[in-house]
Amino acid sequence: RKEVEQDPGPFNVPEGATVAFNCTYSNSASQSFFWYRQDCRKEPKLLMSVYSSGNEDGRFTAQLNRASQYISLLIRDSKLSDSATYLCVYSWGGGKLIFGQGTELSVKP
Amino acid sequence: DVKVTQSSRYLVKRTGEKVFLECVQDMDHENMFWYRQDPGLGLRLIYFSYDVKMKEKGDIPEGYSVSREKKERFSLILESASTNQTSMYLCASLRTGDNEQFFGPGTRLTVL
Numbered sequence: 001r002k003e004v005e006q007d008p009g010p011f012n013v014p015e016g017a018t019v020a021f022n023c024t025y026s027n028s029a030s031q032s033f034f035w036y037r038q039d040c041r042k043e044p045k046l047l048m049s050v051y052s053s054g055n056e057d058g059r060f061t062a063q064l065n066r067a068s069q070y071i072s073l074l075i076r077d078s079k080l081s082d083s084a085t086y087l088c089v090y091s092w093g094g095g096k097l098i099f100g101q102g103t104e105l106s107v108k109p
Numbered sequence: 110d111v112k113v114t115q116s117s118r119y120l121v122k123r124t125g126e127k128v129f130l131e132c133v134q135d136m137d138h139e140n141m142f143w144y145r146q147d148p149g150l151g152l153r154l155i156y157f158s159y160d161v162k163m164k165e166k167g168d169i170p171e172g173y174s175v176s177r178e179k180k181e182r183f184s185l186i187l188e189s190a191s192t193n194q195t196s197m198y199l200c201a202s203l204r205t206g207d208n209e210q211f212f213g214p215g216t217r218l219t220v221l
Contacts, residue, residue, distance in 0.1 A: 008149075032208050043199060043212035044152070087151070094159075095140045095203040096167075097210055101151030 003027060004100035006088050012106045017078045021103045023088030024070045030098075033064055035073050036087040038102065044087055047073075078107045112136070113213035115200055121219045128187040130216050132200030140203035141183040142210065143167075143175065145196040152199065158183055190220045 005024045013019050025033075033050035048055065050062040050071050061074040071090075075082055088100035116131035134141065142157040144167075154167030156175040164175050172194060176184040183202075187194055197217050201210040 004151075034208075043214055045212070046209050049207065049209075091208050095205065095208060095210075096142075096154065096157065097208075099144075099152040101149060 002100075003098050004088055004090065006100040006103050008101060008103060010104040010106050012108060013078055014108055015078055015080060017107075018074065018076050019078055019105065020075075021073045021086055021088075021105075022070055023072070023100055023103075024068075025088075025090050025098075026069070027090070027092055027098070028066075028069065030069075030090040030092045032091040033062075033071050034089040034091075034097070035060075035062060035071075036089055036099070038085045038087060040084075044099075047086070075105075078105075080107050080109065083107045113200060113202055113211050115198075115213040115216050117216050118214060119217050119219075121221065122187075122190050123221050124191060126187075126190050126220075128190050128218065128220075130185040130187075130198055130200075130218070132183045132185070132213055133181050134183075134202040134211070135181065136202060136204065136211065137180065138202035138204060138211075139180070140205065141177070142201045142203070143173075143183065143185045144199045144201065145169070145194075146199055146215075147196050155185065190218075192220050194218065195220045 035047040036044040037047040038044040054063045059076045085102040143155045144152040158177040200213040
């Protein structure tokens with residue numbers, strides 16, 4: 001079983017749509033959770049950390065369910081500029097990050 | 110503004126050559142990492158370093174070595190390049206506290 005499982009997509013959505021990505025992780029000792037964004041041919045960049053109580057940053061909402069070992073990312077009112085690959089990431093200590101293979105999102109006009 | 114730089118964006122080498130990939134960060138971070146990224150496999154950790162002259166194997170260290178002589182510089186070495194090492198190589202450094210990793214722009218290595 002992969003340490004982090006994501007639906008690779010692609011998710012093709014129209015502008016203004018709401019889209020949700022889920023991700024499951026296998027290590028119950030995981031401590032920290034993140035969503036990274038990677039644009040085509042660019043390096044990954046932190047989108048947001050994911051907190052146990054859930055957190056929101058503008059149009060983006062992240063949720064964590066430790067009991068079921070999954071995290072989610074919700075994007076409301078999608079923009080063309082949201083087109084990218086979204087990487088689910090966790091850390092269980094020492095600064096090492098475990099990356100999912102990413103979910104590709106394409107927002108169309 | 111934080112900065113991680115890598116010595117080359119694109120590199121073409123021949124099988125058997127020794128290859129050096131350099132990474133420099135200007136944020137005074139102690140922890141640095143080397144990954145490779147391949148389609149369908151995501152980012153995989155090759156080696157990491159917690160401090161100068163210190164290194165730890167990641168998940169796929171075979172065929173690679175690293176060097177950390179100075180805090181700001183972390184080098185990845187392919188002792189004898191092989192075609193299955195054709196990949197995108199990404200270097201990162203870690204800001205402790207919030208555990209955010211900052212990545213360099215990547216080096217796309219092709220081994221012929």
